[in-house]
Amino acid sequence: MRLQTATRIAIFAVLELAAEPERQLSAAEIASRFGISVNHLAKVLRTLGRAGLVEALRGVGGGYRFRGNAKRVTLLDVILLFEPVGPAADGSREPGQDTPDGRALRRVLNEIDDIARATLSSISLATMLKLVGQEKSQEPLRRAARRAAVDVVG
Amino acid sequence: MAIVHRKAETVPAAEVAVRPAEASDLATIVALDTEATGLSKASYWKDRFAWYASGHKERFFLIAEHGKEPVGFIVGEVRAWEFGSPPAGWVFAINVKDDARLHGLGTVLFDALCARFRKAGAKTVRTMLAKDAQVIMSFFRSQGMMAGPFIELEKRLA
Ligand SMILES: CC(C)(COP(=O)(O)OP(=O)(O)OC[C@H]1O[C@@H](n2cnc3c(N)ncnc32)[C@H](O)[C@@H]1OP(=O)(O)O)[C@@H](O)C(=O)NCCC(=O)NCCS
Numbered sequence: 001m002r003l004q005t006a007t008r009i010a011i012f013a014v015l016e017l018a019a020e021p022e023r024q025l026s027a028a029e030i031a032s033r034f035g036i037s038v039n040h041l042a043k044v045l046r047t048l049g050r051a052g053l054v055e056a057l058r059g060v061g062g063g064y065r066f067r068g069n070a071k072r073v074t075l076l077d078v079i080l081l082f083e084p085v086g087p088a089a090d091g092s093r094e095p096g097q098d099t100p101d102g103r104a105l106r107r108v109l110n111e112i113d114d115i116a117r118a119t120l121s122s123i124s125l126a127t128m129l130k131l132v133g134q135e136k137s138q139e140p141l142r143r144a145a146r147r148a149a150v151d152v153v154g
Numbered sequence: 155m156a157i158v159h160r161k162a163e164t165v166p167a168a169e170v171a172v173r174p175a176e177a178s179d180l181a182t183i184v185a186l187d188t189e190a191t192g193l194s195k196a197s198y199w200k201d202r203f204a205w206y207a208s209g210h211k212e213r214f215f216l217i218a219e220h221g222k223e224p225v226g227f228i229v230g231e232v233r234a235w236e237f238g239s240p241p242a243g244w245v246f247a248i249n250v251k252d253d254a255r256l257h258g259l260g261t262v263l264f265d266a267l268c269a270r271f272r273k274a275g276a277k278t279v280r281t282m283l284a285k286d287a288q289v290i291m292s293f294f295r296s297q298g299m300m301a302g303p304f305i306e307l308e309k310r311l312a
Contacts, residue, residue, distance in 0.1 A: 074292075114285055119301070122291035130298065 001116055007082040009036055010044045014078055015132060017054055017066035018125045024063035044082075051081050068125070075128065076120035085120065086113035170259055172266040175207045175215040175227065182217075182224045186249045206231065206246070212274050218250070218263050226250035228263040232274045237304060243271030245281040248290070264297050282306060 003011075012034045017025060027045060031038040045064055048054045053068045079085060087094075087106070096102040175183070180203055188194045207215035212232040217224045228248045234241040245267065250259045268279055280302055283291050 071296075118285040118291065121288055122295045124292060124296070127292070127295045130296075 003079065004083050006040070006044050007079055009034070009041055010048055010078055010082055011075065011128075012036075013041060013045060013064075014048060014053055014066065014068075014073075015125060015128055017064055018068070018070045018073075019129055019132075021066045021070070024057055024061065024065050026063040029063070047081055048078075053078070070125040070129065073125050074121050075123045075125075076117060078125075079120060085117055086110075169220070170225070170262050171219045172216050172262060173219065175203070175217045177203075177207075179217055179224055179227075183227055183249075186224075186227065186251060187247075189252055190249050202229065202246075214267055214270050216263060216266055216270075218259050220254065220259075225254040226259050226263055228267045230267050230271070230279075232271060232276045239278075239303075241274075241276050243268065243274070243276040243279040245279065245294075248293075260293055261297065278302075280304075 013030050016030050016033065017023075027038050027042050031041045045054060045056070049056055049064075053066070053073065054064045055067045056062070056064055076085065087109075094102070097106065180200065183203070184194065184196050184199050187199060203215065206213045206229050210231075214231065215229050216227060218226040218228075226249055229246040230244050231246065232241050233244050236242070245264070248260060248263060250263070271279055279299070281294060281299070283294070285291075
């Protein structure tokens with residue numbers, strides 16, 4: 001499964017802000033952390049703001065702050081703000097969908113969509129932050145392994 | 155002897171004791187399950203109780219107590235070489251009383267069961283859930299559980 005760029009950016013931004021809900025971050029700070037365009041991020045943050053997940057603080061040192069409940073907001077909640085998960089939500093038709101072959105294919109694809117939705121709706125931002133923490137703690141090991149690989153090659 | 159676990163800030167001063175289930179707990183277990191599922195399954199639980207609470211060293215039926223009141227239970231066993239997999243702990247059921255939820259009791263029960271699985275030699279803990287059971291799936295996810303190497307398949311028998 002691949003997510004659109006805007007969706008990935010939204011997930012990164014929300015996680016970054018939810019990690020320390022008291023802290024304000026500017027779009028530029030978040031963008032530089034993930035190597036993404038500030039313009040693109042600003043657009044994504046507006047959508048997240050309208051959904052009530054982040055708030056924009058005005059004035060000197062203004063920035064963004066997380067506003068939701070990290071234990072209750074799930075990955076699916078964030079993704080659905082930007083793209084559908086599963087069959088086209090806009091009701092658009094797929095070629096051959098009403099043929100027996102089309103219906104058989106849909107049954108198989110529905111299995112995958114169901115699992116995707118069940119997975120994404122059971123991972124809260126708090127659970128994601130735990131996974132991020134695990135990855136962070138493994139970073140020194142990973143760096144050491146990369147260095148060792150370079151030494152062997154070099 | 156019951157092990158006393160203290161849960162941080164969420165329920166100040168709350169003390170939860172985890173102990174093996176006794177025959178006198180059966181009525182509470184049925185009541186807790188009925189509250190969660192809306193179905194009363196007394197004879198089913200009597201049967202499961204006989205299996206899991208028999209004192210067998212790889213089967214566990216644990217009760218969480220607050221004061222002297224049972225407020226939740228967890229059930230599981232170590233199964234060896236099922237689907238060709240080395241001994242793994244299986245969580246068969248978990249339930250926390252409705253008005254005691256979200257205070258960390260589920261986590262205390264899960265940790266207590268995992269400690270027993272570990273002692274019994276299991277290196278993995280697994281469970282199976284309905285795909286749409288979002289609360290319980292979020293709970294297991296929050297314990298660090300991820301999809302494992304198996305997938306459930308089924309077919310309607312005509
Ligand atoms: C699942 C269950 C055991 C959780 O018990 P609990 O005591 O509330 O769990 P905890 O307080 O330890 O929760 C741990 C984590 O699980 C997750 N969680 C628990 N309830 C949740 C809910 N309603 N929504 C989203 N996440 C939830 C949270 O991430 C929580 O972390 P937090 O405490 O940091 O918020 C309880 O809700 C329950 O008994 N549900 C009914 C189960 C059932 O139907 N059993 C029958 C089939 S086996």
